[in-house]
Amino acid sequence: MKRITIFSIAVLLTGVFIISSCGRKKEEVTKTNESTELTLTELIPEDTKDAVTGDWVIRQEMSDAEKLNPTVTNDAAAQGIYIYIFEPLLDIDRVTYELKPIIAKAPPVISDDHLSYTFDIREDITFSDGKPLTGEDVIFTIKTIKNPFTDAQALRNYFNDVKSAELVDGNKYKVKINMSKPYFRAVYSIGGTAITPKHILDKDGMNDKFSWEDLDAASKSLDPLKFPELQKYAEFLNSQEVSRDPKYVVGSGPYMLDNWITGQSVTLKRNDNYWNKKEIPNFPAKLVFKTIQDQNAAIVAAKNKEVDQMFVIQPVDFVENVKDPDKFDLKKALVTEPGYVYIAWNNKNPLFADKKVRWALSHGIDRQSIIDKIIYGMGTPVSTPVFIKSKYYNTDLPEVKYDPEESRRLLAEAGWKDTDGDGVLDKVINGKKTDFKFTFMNNNNPKRRKVMLIVIEQLKQLGIQADLQDYEWSVFLDKTKKHQFDACYAAWQLGVTPEDPYQIWHSSQSEGEGSNSISYINPESDRMLEENRTLFDETKRVELLKKWQKIIYDDQPTTFLWVEPSRYLYSDRYRNTRWYSYPDSPLLNEWWTPTPDQRYRN
Numbered sequence: 202m203k204r205i206t207i208f209s210i211a212v213l214l215t216g217v218f219i220i221s222s223c224g225r226k227k228e229e230v231t232k233t234n235e236s237t238e239l240t241l242t243e244l245i246p247e248d249t250k251d252a253v254t255g256d257w258v259i260r261q262e263m264s265d266a267e268k269l270n271p272t273v274t275n276d277a278a279a280q281g282i283y284i285y286i287f288e289p290l291l292d293i294d295r296v297t298y299e300l301k302p303i304i305a306k307a308p309p310v311i312s313d314d315h316l317s318y319t320f321d322i323r324e325d326i327t328f329s330d331g332k333p334l335t336g337e338d339v340i341f342t343i344k345t346i347k348n349p350f351t352d353a354q355a356l357r358n359y360f361n362d363v364k365s366a367e368l369v370d371g372n373k374y375k376v377k378i379n380m381s382k383p384y385f386r387a388v389y390s391i392g393g394t395a396i397t398p399k400h401i402l403d404k405d406g407m408n409d410k411f412s413w414e415d416l417d418a419a420s421k422s423l424d425p426l427k428f429p430e431l432q433k434y435a436e437f438l439n440s441q442e443v444s445r446d447p448k449y450v451v452g453s454g455p456y457m458l459d460n461w462i463t464g465q466s467v468t469l470k471r472n473d474n475y476w477n478k479k480e481i482p483n484f485p486a487k488l489v490f491k492t493i494q495d496q497n498a499a500i501v502a503a504k505n506k507e508v509d510q511m512f513v514i515q516p517v518d519f520v521e522n523v524k525d526p527d528k529f530d531l532k533k534a535l536v537t538e539p540g541y542v543y544i545a546w547n548n549k550n551p552l553f554a555d556k557k558v559r560w561a562l563s564h565g566i567d568r569q570s571i572i573d574k575i576i577y578g579m580g581t582p583v584s585t586p587v588f589i590k591s592k593y594y595n596t597d598l599p600e601v602k603y604d605p606e607e608s609r610r611l612l613a614e615a616g617w618k619d620t621d622g623d624g625v626l627d628k629v630i631n632g633k634k635t636d637f638k639f640t641f642m643n644n645n646n647p648k649r650r651k652v653m654l655i656v657i658e659q660l661k662q663l664g665i666q667a668d669l670q671d672y673e674w675s676v677f678l679d680k681t682k683k684h685q686f687d688a689c690y691a692a693w694q695l696g697v698t699p700e701d702p703y704q705i706w707h708s709s710q711s712e713g714e715g716s717n718s719i720s721y722i723n724p725e726s727d728r729m730l731e732e733n734r735t736l737f738d739e740t741k742r743v744e745l746l747k748k749w750q751k752i753i754y755d756d757q758p759t760t761f762l763w764v765e766p767s768r769y770l771y772s773d774r775y776r777n778t779r780w781y782s783y784p785d786s787p788l789l790n791e792w793w794t795p796t797p798d799q800r801y802r803n
Contacts, residue, residue, distance in 0.1 A: 242536055247777060262491065265463060265467075272397060275716070287396065289395055291303060321375055322376065341399035344408045346394070350436075366413075465491070470487050485792060485793070487801070510770070520577050536767045541589070543693075548722070551631070571655050575652055586705065640687050642670055642689040643672070644671070694784050704716045706721060729745055
């Protein structure tokens with residue numbers, strides 16, 4: 202479920218869900234104390250009259266992006282950047298959540314049997330280097346996704362049933378995508394694909410040599426020795442150079458990659474020759490994504506006008522440390538964005554293999570006390586991996602209550618006892634006495650650290666010893682992909698398109714570097730997820746997915762925690778700052794600064 206383009210892959214922050222309401226009304230979220238009331242930020246009307254170009258927007262990031270080629274990254278930071286560089290055939294309107302054409306002239310013509318999708322492509326589109334974008338680029342992009350050796354694992358599952366893509370009667374502006382079987386979200390996954398340039402990424406035409414049959418055979422074999430050319434091309438596309446060098450990171454969008462200074466910043470410059478300026482603005486001259494890992498330093502940078510926009514990780518900073526934003530020429534935004542946070546238990550780890558143990562862990566965590574202490578009451582507990590405002594969310598499932606006595610009972614039933622009196626539960630596993638000890642993994646996120654320290658203390662009361670290890674984001678992401686962890690606090694950013702949980706929950710996605718990083722395997726869950734993909738009747742899919750959520754709830758493969766609004770700080774000099782109920786809410790290319798207030802001159 203990629204990000205804000207249509208297919209909306211779920212990304213670690215950091216699944217795709219329809220939000221039940223369109224737009225947003227101002228409403229009370231919570232009252233933290235007598236003097237502090239937190240309210241959701243209204244979606245203001247467009248304010249582009251007399252808009253001028255110029256100025257920069259400097260956005261704070263916690264870490265470097267993984268890669269900027271959209272095919273081979275599933276990183277939230279990267280996707281928040283490349284949306285300004287690359288464009289899809291179709292996109293989702295951020296207010297109505299309706300499909301709207303971008304590269305395509307209109308939504309595709311779909312065959313009655315849902316086995317073919319024919320797109321007419323606009324003939325006036327160019328990449329930022331001036332070369333035309335055609336159907337050959339669309340076919341090329343899909344081939345790179347289908348290549349089983351590219352780092353497109355998270356994206357590829359949405360293209361499992363894509364059989365081939367071809368020009369219609371040799372017309373470079375008419376593309377037909379053929380399916381091996383119907384898939385209800387095909388229009389979203391195909392339409393939402395960020396198109397990459399064949400003339401830059403495949404100058405030698407290597408992908409022309411790969412037939413669709415070759416790609417299918419390679420995906421079944423996964424033996425690079427049998428498909429050396431496919432492997433060779435994948436190594437090129439997967440390389441850091443292809444995702445970092447401006448000569449390779451070329452799209453058709455309103456901005457271009459200017460430079461990337463590792464550990465410091467990624468800078469995009471305005472594409473003055475952008476083909477679609479009448480419909481999609483690019484008012485700022487530059488978008489700068491500045492890496493500041495330390496959150497205290499980031500807050501200071503915002504107060505000192507060194508950062509123009511930032512996601513506020515620690516609620517205490519949002520509520521207390523920037524209590525009077527006007528004093529620093531700042532504004533606050535509190536925005537509902539689809540997602541949820543959870544504790545991931547590696548189900549392959551013998552400690553967490555028994556669902557009684559996982560239930561004990563879930564009952565042993567006092568969510569509400571953490572919500573009150575750490576996030577100032579801004580969280581709502583959740584019980585399933587579906588966005589709580591979605592029509593798919595199963596409201597019949599009871600909240601998992603904090604109940605340490607039930608935790609102790611379940612642990613005892615699972616055979617965990619303190620046989621040596623050292624205060625830590627133990628059990629004989631595979632003939633060896635094993636203490637209930639493990640390590641939580643964290644990505645240098647201070648808020649997550651605070652949450653984990655409370656969880657560690659709560660589990661200690663049950664006779665469970667947990668430690669905490671911090672890693673840089675890139676290392677954290679790599680360990681997650683490779684299932685090299687015991688447990689971690691994590692989050693999924695969700696999309697706004699019809700729900701398909703296959704990417705995160707199907708057992709096939711637990712292989713390689715798929716998104717099922719917890720190695721959850723349940724045949725009945727798999728069967729339902731596969732059936733969901735073939736249902737075009739939304740009422741039946743809602744019913745099916747509510748039953749599926751009951752299976753996940755009963756297995757408790759992760760401890761679902763809560764959903765909370767996103768917190769932002771931003772400079773008050775900008776106009777048209779619209780905050781959407783949508784992933785990665787603000788569109789920085791829409792912002793503009795009156796000439797007298799512009800801070801940066803080119």
